[in-house]
Amino acid sequence: MDVLKKVSVREQDPRIRATNFEEVCYGYNQEEAKLEASRCIQCKNPKCVTGCPVSIDIPSFIKEIVNDDIEAAFKVIDKYSSLPAVCGRVCPQESQCEQRCIRAIKGDPVSIGKLERFTADWARDNKIKPEKPQHPNGRKVAVIGAGPAGLSCAGDLAKMGYDVTIFEALHEPGGVLVYGIPEFRLPKDSVVKYEIENVKSLGVKIETNVIIGKSVTIDELLEEEGFEAIFIGSGAGLPKFMGIPGENANGVFSSNEYLTRNNLMKAFDESYDTPIIAGKKVAVVGGGNVAMDAARTALRLGAEVYIVYRRSEAELPARVEEVHHALEEGVKFKMLTNPLEILVNENGWVSGMRCVEMELGEPDESGRRTPIEKKDSEFVLELDTVIMSLGTSPNPLISATTDGLKTNKYKCIIANEETGETSREGVFAGGDVVTGAATVILAMGAGKAAASGIDNYLKSK
Numbered sequence: 001m002d003v004l005k006k007v008s009v010r011e012q013d014p015r016i017r018a019t020n021f022e023e024v025c026y027g028y029n030q031e032e033a034k035l036e037a038s039r040c041i042q043c044k045n046p047k048c049v050t051g052c053p054v055s056i057d058i059p060s061f062i063k064e065i066v067n068d069d070i071e072a073a074f075k076v077i078d079k080y081s082s083l084p085a086v087c088g089r090v091c092p093q094e095s096q097c098e099q100r101c102i103r104a105i106k107g108d109p110v111s112i113g114k115l116e117r118f119t120a121d122w123a124r125d126n127k128i129k130p131e132k133p134q135h136p137n138g139r140k141v142a143v144i145g146a147g148p149a150g151l152s153c154a155g156d157l158a159k160m161g162y163d164v165t166i167f168e169a170l171h172e173p174g175g176v177l178v179y180g181i182p183e184f185r186l187p188k189d190s191v192v193k194y195e196i197e198n199v200k201s202l203g204v205k206i207e208t209n210v211i212i213g214k215s216v217t218i219d220e221l222l223e224e225e226g227f228e229a230i231f232i233g234s235g236a237g238l239p240k241f242m243g244i245p246g247e248n249a250n251g252v253f254s255s256n257e258y259l260t261r262n263n264l265m266k267a268f269d270e271s272y273d274t275p276i277i278a279g280k281k282v283a284v285v286g287g288g289n290v291a292m293d294a295a296r297t298a299l300r301l302g303a304e305v306y307i308v309y310r311r312s313e314a315e316l317p318a319r320v321e322e323v324h325h326a327l328e329e330g331v332k333f334k335m336l337t338n339p340l341e342i343l344v345n346e347n348g349w350v351s352g353m354r355c356v357e358m359e360l361g362e363p364d365e366s367g368r369r370t371p372i373e374k375k376d377s378e379f380v381l382e383l384d385t386v387i388m389s390l391g392t393s394p395n396p397l398i399s400a401t402t403d404g405l406k407t408n409k410y411k412c413i414i415a416n417e418e419t420g421e422t423s424r425e426g427v428f429a430g431g432d433v434v435t436g437a438a439t440v441i442l443a444m445g446a447g448k449a450a451a452s453g454i455d456n457y458l459k460s461k
Contacts, residue, residue, distance in 0.1 A: 088117025147175020246342025420450025
């Protein structure tokens with residue numbers, strides 16, 4: 001075995017997977033996991049841990065895999081993470097824990113994410129459950145939103161003994177895990193629903209179809225329902241658009257709508273009645289992970305798909321793995337291209353998109369080079385569907401119906417990064433509702449920090 005090279009992971013053939021919604025990556029078996037785990041040199045000062053937003057004791061769980069004690073490995077992870085099988089699949093490990101791995105100096109980093117996934121999947125297959133809290137304290141905490149931030153916060157609070165209820169606006173818990181990330185990246189029944197059940201097994205209650213600000217307000221939860229603290233983890237589900245002509249045409253979607261129809265409402269499954277316009281020629285405008293998800297979904301629904309992005313491939317914000325998979329499957333990338341107008345036919349449907357070529361100038365405040373229009377470079381891309389994937393912002397309903405809750409100019413709730421405390425006493429917040437659209441693991445880290453903040457707050461009362 002070459003210790004400088006990671007053990008490769010088995011995947012579906014690109015030509016086959018581009019036609020189905022089954023999981024792309026098969027993950028490690030126990031033999032492969034042990035081989036990969038043996039590459040870890042068990043650093044005395046493990047920098048990988050500092051790169052993990054939920055601070056998992058990575059060397060310890062990997063050591064247990066080498067010892068063939070996978071149950072012990074799961075118990076290590078369970079102390080820190082409520083959603084290990086989710087994180088093992090969708091976390092950007094390459095820019096977090098794995099980026100700091102000492103192995104990466106002279107070779108490939110240890111595949112920490114794939115080892116986490118293996119451990120969590122093994123625990124599920126062998127019916128190993130999280131340890132339940134021993135001493136319930138009877139104090140009530142409400143969590144708004146059953147996405148990654150809310151589930152993480154609720155799980156940690158339950159382990160501390162709190163009586164936790166999650167209020168979720170949709171008909172199923174999971175947030176972006178069920179409505180945003182496609183089945184081929186994150187299976188819903190075997191992974192998402194199972195790990196939500198694990199959180200519920202800690203005593204967490206989940207009430208769906210409850211819209212905070214309409215069904216009930218934060219004030220009512222605090223003053224009439226007996227909750228002593230509240231965590232807001234409602235995410236950022238309000239889509240952004242470019243504001244160009246033609247965006248209101250039939251055949252233009254936000255990536256949120258397109259993915260929600262397909263993932264949560266199962267439009268890809270012929271046994272469901274959910275309508276979706278698959279399109280024959282689809283352009284996805286944007287370059288993040290959500291754009292890749294939308295593009296790869298449209299491809300599986302039978303379309304010829306373009307990613308339209310105004311910078312070069314080097315500036316794509318999506319994970320390298322997701323871009324690689326999209327290219328393998330046949331998604332076409334039109335880099336250094338910016339839409340100017342969506343063309344509409346006489347029936348009000350998309351017929352194409354007028355675009356302009358770009359070139360890169362000096363770096364902007366984010367460090368990425370600023371795209372500049374090339375003169376005389378306009379062209380028309382013939383299309384029948386456009387999916388806008390330009391990011392999201394929080395729905396302002398909660399902040400608008402809660403006295404004393406401060407937000408910034410982007411309608412994000414202002415909260416302390418370390419504790420989750422907001423301007424309203426007893427109200428905490430974290431995840432995308434504070435930062436704007438970010439990753440699952442960062443939302444989980446914020447939920448975990450807020451759980452600790454709530455615990456300290458309630459103990460001080």
